[in-house]
Amino acid sequence: MTNVFKNDFEILHDDKYIYFDNAATTQRPRQVINAVSEFYRTINSNPLRGLYKWSVESTQAYENSRRKIAEFIGAKDASEIIFTRNSTESLNLIAYSWGLNNIKKGDNITVTILEHHSNLLPWQMVSKVTGASLTYIECSPDGEISDEEIISRIPSNTKLVSAAEVSNVLGVRLPIEKISKRAHKVGAVMVVDGAQSAPHIPIDVKALGADFFVFSGHKIMAPMGIGVLYGKSELLEAMPPFLHGGEMIESVSRYDAVYAPVPEKFEAGTVNAAGAVGLAAAIDYIKSIGFDTISQREENLCRLLIEGIKTIPYAEYYGSKSAETHSGIVTFNIEGCHPHDVASILDTENICIRAGQHCAQPLHEHLGIPASARASMYFYNDESEVERFIEALKKVRSWLGYEH
Amino acid sequence: MNTKDIYREIINEHNLHPSHKGEINDPSYELDGVNPSCGDKIKLQFKIDENGIIEDAVFSGSGCAVSQASCDIMLDLVIGKTRDEAEKITEAFMRMIKGEASEEELEILEEAEALADIAHMPARVKCAVLGWRTMEKILKENRRETL
Ligand SMILES: Cc1ncc(COP(=O)(O)O)c(C=O)c1O
Numbered sequence: 387m388t389n390v391f392k393n394d395f396e397i398l399h400d401d402k403y404i405y406f407d408n409a410a411t412t413q414r415p416r417q418v419i420n421a422v423s424e425f426y427r428t429i430n431s432n433p434l435r436g437l438y439k440w441s442v443e444s445t446q447a448y449e450n451s452r453r454k455i456a457e458f459i460g461a462k463d464a465s466e467i468i469f470t471r472n473s474t475e476s477l478n479l480i481a482y483s484w485g486l487n488n489i490k491k492g493d494n495i496t497v498t499i500l501e502h503h504s505n506l507l508p509w510q511m512v513s514k515v516t517g518a519s520l521t522y523i524e525c526s527p528d529g530e531i532s533d534e535e536i537i538s539r540i541p542s543n544t545k546l547v548s549a550a551e552v553s554n555v556l557g558v559r560l561p562i563e564k565i566s567k568r569a570h571k572v573g574a575v576m577v578v579d580g581a582q583s584a585p586h587i588p589i590d591v592k593a594l595g596a597d598f599f600v601f602s603g604h605k606i607m608a609p610m611g612i613g614v615l616y617g618k619s620e621l622l623e624a625m626p627p628f629l630h631g632g633e634m635i636e637s638v639s640r641y642d643a644v645y646a647p648v649p650e651k652f653e654a655g656t657v658n659a660a661g662a663v664g665l666a667a668a669i670d671y672i673k674s675i676g677f678d679t680i681s682q683r684e685e686n687l688c689r690l691l692i693e694g695i696k697t698i699p700y701a702e703y704y705g706s707k708s709a710e711t712h713s714g715i716v717t718f719n720i721e722g723c724h725p726h727d728v729a730s731i732l733d734t735e736n737i738c739i740r741a742g743q744h745c746a747q748p749l750h751e752h753l754g755i756p757a758s759a760r761a762s763m764y765f766y767n768d769e770s771e772v773e774r775f776i777e778a779l780k781k782v783r784s785w786l787g788y789e790h
Numbered sequence: 791m792n793t794k795d796i797y798r799e800i801i802n803e804h805n806l807h808p809s810h811k812g813e814i815n816d817p818s819y820e821l822d823g824v825n826p827s828c829g830d831k832i833k834l835q836f837k838i839d840e841n842g843i844i845e846d847a848v849f850s851g852s853g854c855a856v857s858q859a860s861c862d863i864m865l866d867l868v869i870g871k872t873r874d875e876a877e878k879i880t881e882a883f884m885r886m887i888k889g890e891a892s893e894e895e896l897e898i899l900e901e902a903e904a905l906a907d908i909a910h911m912p913a914r915v916k917c918a919v920l921g922w923r924t925m926e927k928i929l930k931e932n933r934r935e936t937l
Contacts, residue, residue: 724852724855725854726854726917730793730856730911756852785794786797787806788806
C-alpha cells in the first residue's frame, strides 16, 4: 500500500479490493471507529436521562457533536440541528411535520428530475394526501438546469421546493442558490438534500438559502444510523413533533403533554449518541484532510477515469464532459452489457461498483437509459485503482461473450 | 463454478443467441414480469393446447444476461411439456436456487442445473428467477378447474 490516504482505513489496506461505491456509503477511518468504541467503553449511558457522571458525560459528548455539526454547516445555533437516522428520515420528518401542516389543495410542491427516491417519495406522499400539485424542474442530458426552467417550474402557488445539492447519478452540482432565490421570491420553503454534497464540498446553509438541509453520516465516513436535519429555528419551533414518546416532553398529564423545546421535541426515544460522537469525529477527520484536497483528488481521479472510458469503444458515460463537475461520480454503460452483469463481472476482479437505477428511476427515464453502472470515488482512492478499473472494464465485453 | 465460468459456460450463449426470444401472434396467455431491483421487464407468451400441453412459448423485453439466459433455458425445458410438468420444474428450480433441491429435482432441471451456482450470487437471484416467477403466475392463475 503506497497511498497514504488509505492509512487510516483498515478495510482498504488490502489492495486486493477496489472500493468504488462511495456514493452508496463511504468507509470509516480508525478515528471514527475509535471514537464510537471509546464512547461505549468509557461513558456509555443513556444521555439526558441520568444525573450521574457517565450520563452527564454522554450528554455532553452528544451535545458537543450537535455544536460541531452546527458549525460545520453554518447553522446559527446548535438547536437548529436535529439528529435523525439518515437523510431519508430527515426528509420524511420535514414532509410529515411541515409538509402536511402547511401545504393544501391548490398549492404546489416543486422538486427536480434528478432527485433520489428519498427526496421524491415524501413529496409524492404530501401531494397525494393534500391534493397539492407536484412539479419537476428538468435538466439537460448533462445535468444542467436553465434559469427559465427554475422560473417556470416554481410558480407563485409553490409552498415548498426540494432539491439535491449534488446528484447521486450524474455527480453534478445543482444551482441551489438560484433555485432557493426563486423559491423565496414566491414565498416557498427551500429544502436542500445534501446527502451527496456534504462529503465533497463545504456547506453553508445561509449561502445556499436553505430553510432545511439534510445529510447522512454514513456518506461522510461516520457510522450508519446517524443523520442530520438542519432547520431554521422559526420553522422548527412552529412545527409539531414527528415522533412522540420519551425525552421529547416538558410534562405529561393523562390526556395531554407539553413538548420540550427544539431540538429535543424532534428526538423522541433513546438517541444514537455513539453515532453522533462518531459523526463529530468524522467531521474532524474531513477537516483534517481538507475539502480542497478532497476535490483535487476526486477531480484528478474522475478525469483519469473519464479519459479511460473514452478509450473503450463500446463504453459511454453520462453527465458533464468536465471532470470538475462529477463529485467523484462517473455513471456509465457498456453497449450490449447490462449494468448488473458488468457489476457481477467486475466483482470477480474485486472491484465494487453499483448497478441499477441508483434510487433515481425518474431520472433514468428522463435520460432515456433503462439502467446504468456507477463508479463513485473518494479522496482515498488512487490512480492505480482507476487504471486497474479501466483495464478490467476493457475486458467486460469479452467476458460477457462478445468477440470485440 | 465461479462467476466468470457461469457466464462463459451457459449464460453468454443463451443471452447472445436465445432460441426462444420473440413474439407470437395468438398466445393463449401472456404476462409481464418486472425485476424491481434493476427495472428489467420481460414479457412471456404461452400457447397451451386443450390438453394442457405447452405448444410454444417465447419471451421478449430487456434485461441482464442472467435473467435473459435463465428465461431462455426455462422455455427450452417446458416447451412440449404439460402445465403440471412445467409447474413441477418451476418448483424444482426455485428449490435449487435456495440450495434445497433433491437429486431427482436437479435431474429434471437438466441444463438449468448450471444456474445452481447463482445461489452464490445473492444479488442476482432476483434476476435468475424473474422468468420463472412470471411463468409460475401464468400457470397458476390460468389453471382450469378439474373435478
Ligand atoms: C442524493 C441522495 N439523497 C438521499 C439519499 C438517501 O440517503 P440515506 O439512505 O442515507 O437516507 C441518498 C443516498 O443514496 C442520496 O444519494
